[in-house]
Amino acid sequence: MNLNLIKEKIFNSKNISANETKFIFDLIMNGEISEVEAAGILIGLKTKSESKDEILGAAKSMREKSLKISSPENTIDTCGTGGDMSGTLNISTSAAIVAASAGAKVAKHGNRSISSRSGSADMLEKIGYKISADQSYLENSLSKNNFCFLFAQYHHSAMKHVINVRKQLGTRTIFNLLGPLTNPANTKKQLLGVFDSKWVRIHCEVLKDLGSNHALVVHGEDGLDEISLSAHTKIAELKDGLITEYVFNPQDYGYALIKNSDIQGKDPDYNAKTFMQMLEGLNKKFQHIVELNAGAALYLSQQSKSFKEGFKLARHVIETNITKQFVKKIIKN
Template identity: 45%
Template sequence: MITPQEALQRTIEHREVFHDEMLHIVRLIMSGECSPVMMAALITGLRVKKETIGEITAAAQVMREVSTKVPVTDTTNLVDIVGTGGDGSHTFNISTCSMFVAAAAGAKVSKHGGRSVSSKSGSADVLESLGVNINLKPEQIARSIEQVGIGFMFAPNHHPAMKNVAPVRKELGIKTIFNILGPLTNPAGAPNILMGVFHPDLVGIQVRALQRLGTEHAMVVYGRDGMDEISLGAATMVGELKDGEIREYELHPEDFGFAMSSNRALRVETPEQSKAMLLGVLDNQAGPALDIVLLNAGAALYAANVVDSVAAGVDRSRAAIASGAAKAKLAELVRASATV
């Protein structure tokens, strides 16, 4: 079997580390059998070479293998809404807010997230500030998904093997393959996903990795203004996987009746500001924050197969906020996370 040194040599020569070899190398990294120096060299080498779909798929398979799973029995309409982060836009937690709206409109959301790495407020940070207990056991999360339609999986609790990688990632301070693996490894095995990515090349790469990993319905999105969400400030590139087929196209905010608007209006400095903006959306306060959540929650409902188009999803989302159902979901999740 390939050694870490041989794999490193391969990356330096800009050659691929093949699927079975990559499985072996990532298992060595995850089990702590790979020294920090070698680990740093390998993940930097892969990044410089540019990770292939095969390498990413193999690494995601290993991460799924060693993760702590959430035992969800019925995965109908189950969706993850997740971004790779690292888009540098410092916006409020759009995907977290969209989660409440999508759940109120009929999807089940198993959201997989962590604390802020590069943003001002990670999904775990803002949920904690809203009073949600983010440290539930896998069985409790499964019950929360069943009862409330939302389960939040705090990434460090589900990826204990990442403790070997965390100090190396932190010290390197660059984006590595692990930034793009997190969103591919939903511990509840959600068959559907709305995934935002931080680079246009990742749209085609991640949607093909999801295809190989057996995802049913996926939308991988990149806002051309640099956002890892469906954007109001520019067209959004989409890679959609449905019924085994991949389509690539663009979404435009004006197609859904939204005014184009710069993401500057969505920026926050602290989790408190993010919380205030999120609550404003759930209170149906008009403005770009509400519009971008309607657009992303609408896409999540489409990805979850609750509706048959993003436009229909936007309408369902609008109704869920206007009726107060989305805000009620937040209260329900806070209650359930304290009692399940």
């Protein structure tokens, strides 16, 4: 393939194929393209808006270059794109822990804070969880404890070639869309939140092309990259090879709406403390939005047959101290 011809397409606002995108991102991730060229490509893609095939090709490149672990068949991830600028507590990380305590196997992919004050890695460290890059440790933790945390910086070392470019650009690029699509455990089931509704269908189609067999891609109408408790949530569900789109209303399941200001996060210490307080029954509004997202994860992992059953199970493990004891277990190991 010809790099200059592909760049010319991008600069003329033409979409490129998945294969062309993979070719160009392989060069970027190998450090074979200058930072100026990489910046031009990223801005060109952003300006015209990234297509499904471009996201697919870039995700394939990142997956190939990641440090992988093996995982059981029903393993799930609850990683979102971030970037919703909502500043909430760590909802998806909390939901991952609750779901794991209820029997789901969760390979949580995440990073340090980028667009929020507390990323998943930051919060987990503050509750005492050991972040590791050791493959056997991670696989053993997932097998025995139902949970492991896959720290993006440990598993995607090729990203070092674009760190400076991304910092200098100071704006969202295609890389903000790729994180949830590149889980090193190659999970086939996923709860994936996106920061803009235009990516709901596209990300679901990309997951299908990447081999996922059951996924929920979600975007709250209030802007959250989670299943929201302050608004309806747009969902695209991949199941049995088909994608279905619908709108989720938490009030249909007996939940009262909250304000996002009720679940505002702060620094990692505060977010970790609030999570632990939730396990003591001290923050019901936060608990309820965690139930929604953990319940959806439990539905994906086949621990429940429906959203309703999943929400009930998530509430049960929180309110009977099962999750609290589970946290103590994963901190010790």
